[in-house]
Amino acid sequence: MIEVKDLHKGFGDVQVLKGISTSFEPGKTSLIIGQSGSGKTVFLKSLIGLHTPEKGTISFDGRINTQFTTEEKRQWRQEIGMVFQGSALFDSQTVEENVMFPLKMFTKQVEEEMLERVNFVLKRVNLENSNHKFPAELSGGMQKRVAIARAIVMNPKYLFCDEPNSGLDPNTAILIDELIQEITQEYKITTVINTHDMNSVMQIGQKIVFLKNGVKAWEGTSQEIFKTDNEAVVKFVYSSELFKKVRKAYLNETK
Numbered sequence: 001m002i003e004v005k006d007l008h009k010g011f012g013d014v015q016v017l018k019g020i021s022t023s024f025e026p027g028k029t030s031l032i033i034g035q036s037g038s039g040k041t042v043f044l045k046s047l048i049g050l051h052t053p054e055k056g057t058i059s060f061d062g063r064i065n066t067q068f069t070t071e072e073k074r075q076w077r078q079e080i081g082m083v084f085q086g087s088a089l090f091d092s093q094t095v096e097e098n099v100m101f102p103l104k105m106f107t108k109q110v111e112e113e114m115l116e117r118v119n120f121v122l123k124r125v126n127l128e129n130s131n132h133k134f135p136a137e138l139s140g141g142m143q144k145r146v147a148i149a150r151a152i153v154m155n156p157k158y159l160f161c162d163e164p165n166s167g168l169d170p171n172t173a174i175l176i177d178e179l180i181q182e183i184t185q186e187y188k189i190t191t192v193i194n195t196h197d198m199n200s201v202m203q204i205g206q207k208i209v210f211l212k213n214g215v216k217a218w219e220g221t222s223q224e225i226f227k228t229d230n231e232a233v234v235k236f237v238y239s240s241e242l243f244k245k246v247r248k249a250y251l252n253e254t255k
């Protein structure tokens, strides 16, 4: 469980996050949505410790990240998996080497043990028989699967994904969403995703936090987002005609 309390973060005179409080539960896929510039990236970077808040706390299963000792911080870093926008794979390394990287970096496992774990996670993301390929030889969706395999290879408690669907076609995007959701539930991971993808909001938003100008303007589930009258959410999420129709159909169905 991640608990965020009264989080403030700014740069110079510009206050970006203005007192955000929320929580993210294990086994659930939580999404951060909001207009460009609303503070999603600053929020995600604060969660993973790349930004230090001026005020407020972020606790990971009761442990406040700004109070970690060096050893606790090292331990916590190993509990975090990250899927970056654009996958961020090492181009000169094979799929196997990419996925093995965190194990080499953080564990003292012997090659055989590491390979067993790498093969296990590659199988889990449906990427068997690609061990010796290079990222350039893979499709965007396959690269995302490698990035997910690398993010879960250390068996993380917390998984953070920055725009995991960017650059993917709608079908592949749905498959990647489903994969992240399955893995989250299966391994009881606390997963937080920054997204612009409204399909994801409808499909996998077990918790959605809507940011507006650095403030949490709304939170709820993907079912609740269909029903909400919150003006800012409706304006943002239902700006497209397609989603307006989807919402109307949902509301008629559930009358």
Ligand SMILES: Nc1ncnc2c1ncn2[C@@H]1O[C@H](COP(=O)(O)OP(=O)(O)OP(=O)(O)O)[C@@H](O)[C@H]1O
Pocket: 011, 014, 016, 034, 035, 036, 037, 038, 039, 040, 041, 042, 043
């Ligand atoms: N390191 C920084 N220094 C100064 N200002 C920053 C810094 N990082 C972000 N900002 C400002 O914080 C605000 C929020 O930026 P952020 O990147 O979090 O938005 P976002 O919601 O992720 O947008 P997008 O959807 O376009 O990625 C912006 O006005 C941005 O200019």
